[in-house]
Amino acid sequence: MAMASGTALIYDEEMTSHKLLWDDPICDIEVPERLSASYEQLQFYHLVERCVHVPAREGTEEEILLVHSSEHLEIAKSTQTMDEEELKRVSGNYDAFFFHPNTYRCARLAVGATLQLVDSVMLGKVCNGMALVRPPGHHSQRNAANGFCLFNNVAIAAEYAKLKYSLQRILIVDWDVHHGQGTQYIFEEDPSVLYFSWHRYEHQEFWPSLKESDYDAVGLGKGKGYNINLPWNKVGMGNSDYLAAFFHVLLPMAFEFDPELVLVSSGYDSGIGDPEGQMNATPEVFAHLTHLLMQLANGKLCVILEGGYHLKSLSESVCMTVKALLRDPIPQVTGEMAPSLSAIESIQNVRAAHKPYWKWLMYEDTSFLHNLSTESHLPKKTNTNPSTDHEDKITNNNEAAKIERFLELHMRNILFPVPPIRTATTQSKASAYLLPAPVCVVKEMDxxxxxxxxxxxxxxxxxxxxxxxxxxxxxxxxxxxxxKEVCNGITDSPTASASVGVALRYSVHFGFQRVLCVFVGDMQIVPNTQDGKVLVINICEKEQSGTMSSKHFISLNWKEDADRSDFFSAVLGFILPVAYSYQPDLIVIAVGPNRSIGISGISLLFGLLQGLAESRILAVIEDTDLNLIQNVAKALAGASVSHSGAYVPPTQEKVHKIKILKDRLQQDWKMLQCSVKDGISSN
Structure with a gap:
């Protein structure tokens, strides 16, 4: 079967007709403009015409009943003919929900749009896609509307995909700032659905304020270990906190789980400026999170809108997500690359809670932290004086306007032109006919x-x-x-070490301040890394004489068995965190003599590192293995690389190796931090 390509976008203006008809200060943020503003911003960046347009349809009653009770369906149906008083009365039976005469139709369209996306991806009509839907879904339960949600779009999609496509492993990633307790309840005993949610929690102070949103809710019965909750106990979480959660919790679990389809409950209230989340993550981080998830399930990724209530932050984040789905180069992520202490505490607790269920955690030394940072236990100031409500509204409006201005400037600074050509090669042994299009053949220098x-x-x-x-x-x-005439390129070289030495010097001379070099195999020439302009990670079978790991020259001794790929744990737990901490402007990945890693490990490295350096990667391959060259070329051209054979967890000895490196380097490269006992709390 040919590689599916293209990104679906599903949007139906009718879903903007669901709106609040009376005064309700809790529900008044769930406005129709959430959809229209997002769609307009996609048009502004000319992303709509680059996507495959897929029409929405109404979900059938049968599809809704895959997850919901018939009573729930009947109540929803009965609201179509009610007057405002009746609608208000029925809405009052639920926590934070409102009905409009057209709500039932919109909710069915939201379900149907989500299923259309699943079909398009599963049938290979597109590679991935996004559905802009309203009302959202992840709070709604079998028998109840809840938190702006009537039908659980993503949960229905998972059940539908299991039934229609006989899928056995589906990953749901919920990056909305609220806990999707509806989704958790539906799947908590189901080992075929791995559900991950991070959410503002503040030790159960934040809505929905449930004990079962904490890190120790890991699933029930057969589903134990398949429910991952990462509670944020402070507001203000930023880009590095979100990335650390992916590197040290979600991604290693996802690779071990090996999903056949990834669904994202994509709420952008976890982005900067949102009145609900009060987090600090900027829009480009969602491009990075999306890119990381695209490395799973052969790229089969469906992103479905949930929350997001600051219109500018929401719409820019939606655009960033779609840019990543379209495989555009991703802007560098901004801000200091160091997770906060509170985030590290939560990450450590989730890892400890899941240690019994996941092989990759088997040899990790994890322990619970019960005395979590005390300042967050201070009683919340409750606002009992109604006369200050109005002032709150005014300061909130000023705050929102301030964020709007910040984002205007921020997005202007980080958007960049896409080079016209993605991948370059020269007419050499890896000649063009081997490589997938879009490859540009350049003339070599004499x-x-x-x-x-x-x-x-x-x-x-x-x-x-x-x-x-x-x-x-x-x-x-x-x-x-x-x-910047091309994005990346691939060259074969009989002497990778010398070529890399020249490439690094030339790049620094050209003016690049931070060049990351990942060298797989034996480096005969060790570049000078004294000035910090070059960071080398050498992956080889045994440490070479005289190369003790230092801050800018890291020797990672790793040998993969021929038929088992365990390298993912080193990439996710070590190489990516170091690379993101360094924030390179250019990446050189070389495969030299005596490589100790298989093709799928090398392809994974190329796939994941493309999120960095605006995808500027030079590949230097000494090995003439055509299969390797083709896989690297595919990864550079943006095709999803299917891995051969399952990912296996690392041995105790390898886990120990990474631990020694982490202990030595985590003060230099702070994204490596994933537990508090390593002396971080003293900073």
Missing amino acids: KNEVEALASDFYADLVKEDKTLHSLGSMLAILDKILK
């Missing part, structure tokens, strides 16, 4: 050009002519990447 361009960089590195010749190919491609 010997004189190379000497003119680079003689001062390589005199000591290049001893013979054949190396000089291979530099012509590498430099031609690197030059195009540095000038």
Whole structure:
């Protein structure tokens, strides 16, 4: 079957007709403009015309009954003919919900749109997609509307996909700022659905204020271990907290689970400026989270809108998500790359709670933290004086306007033109017919050009002519990447070490301040990393003499068995956190002699690291294995790389290896931090 490509976008203006008809200060933020503003922003960035338009349809009663009771369906149905008084009375039976005469129809469209997206992805008509729907779904339960939600769109989609496509493993990622307790209740005994939710919790002070939203709610019966709750006990969580949660909790579980489909309950109230979440994550982080999830399930990813109540923050975040789905280069994530103490505490507790259920955690030393940071236990100030409500509204409006201005500037700073061509190569052994399109073939430099361009960089590195010749190919491609004429490129080189040495020097000379080099195999020439402009991670079978790991030269000794891929744990738990801490402007990934990692491990490295450095990656391959070259080229061109064979958890010895490196380096590269006992709390 050919690789599915394309991104579906589902939007139906009719879903804006559901609206609040009376005065209710709790519900008045769930406005129709949430959809229309998001869609307009997608149009503004010309993203709509790049997506595959898929029409919404109404979900059938049969589909709704996959999750909900017939009583619940009948009540919802009966509201279509009610007058305002009756609607108000029925709405009053639920926690934070409102009915409008058209709510039932909108909710059915929301269900149907979600299922249309699942069908498009599962039938290979598109690779992934987003459904902009209202009302949202993740709070609604079998028998009740709750928290703006009438039918649980994502839960229905999971049951539908299991039934129609015989799926056995579905991952639901809920990054809305509220706990999707509805989804949790529906699947808590079901091991075929792995449900992950992070949410503002503040030690049960924040709505829905349930004991079962805490980290120790891990599922019931057969579903134990398949319900992951990550409670945020403070507001103000930012980009690095969200990424740390992915690296140290969600992604390793997801890789071990190996889902066949990923559904996102995509609430953007976890973004900056939202009155509900009060978090600090900026829109581009959602592109990174999306990109990371695209490495699972062969890229089968369905993103379904949930919350999000600051219209500017919501609509920019929706656009960032769609840009990532379209495989555009992703902007660098902003802010200091260090998770907060409160986030690390929550991450540590989730890992400890799930240790009995997950093999990748088996040898990790996890322990619970019960004396969580005390300042968050101070009693909340409750507002008992109604006359100050009005003042609150005014300050909130000023705050919202301030965030609006901030985002205007922020988005202007981080959007960048997409290079016209994604991947470059030269006419060499890995000739164009092997590679998937969209590959641009560039002319390699001849010997004189190379000497003119680079003689001062390589005199000591290049001893013979054949190396000089291979530099012509590498430099031609690197030059195009540095000038932003192409996004990334692939070159084969008989002497990877020398080529990489030249590439690193040339990039720094060109003006790049931070170049990350990941070298798989034995490095014969160890580059100078003294000035911090180059960070080398060398993945090799055994430590090379005289290369003790330091801040900017990290030796990671790892040998994969031929048929088992355990490298994912090193990539997620170590390489990605270091790379995100460093925030490189350019990445060089090289495969040299004696590689100790299989093709699927190498492809994974390419797939995941593309979220960094605005996808500027130079691949240097010494190995002439055509399968390897094809896989790397596919990953660079943006195809989802299917991994061969299941991911297996690492051995005790390997877990220990990573732990030693983490202990030594986590003060330098703070995204490595995932537990408090490692002396972080003293900072």
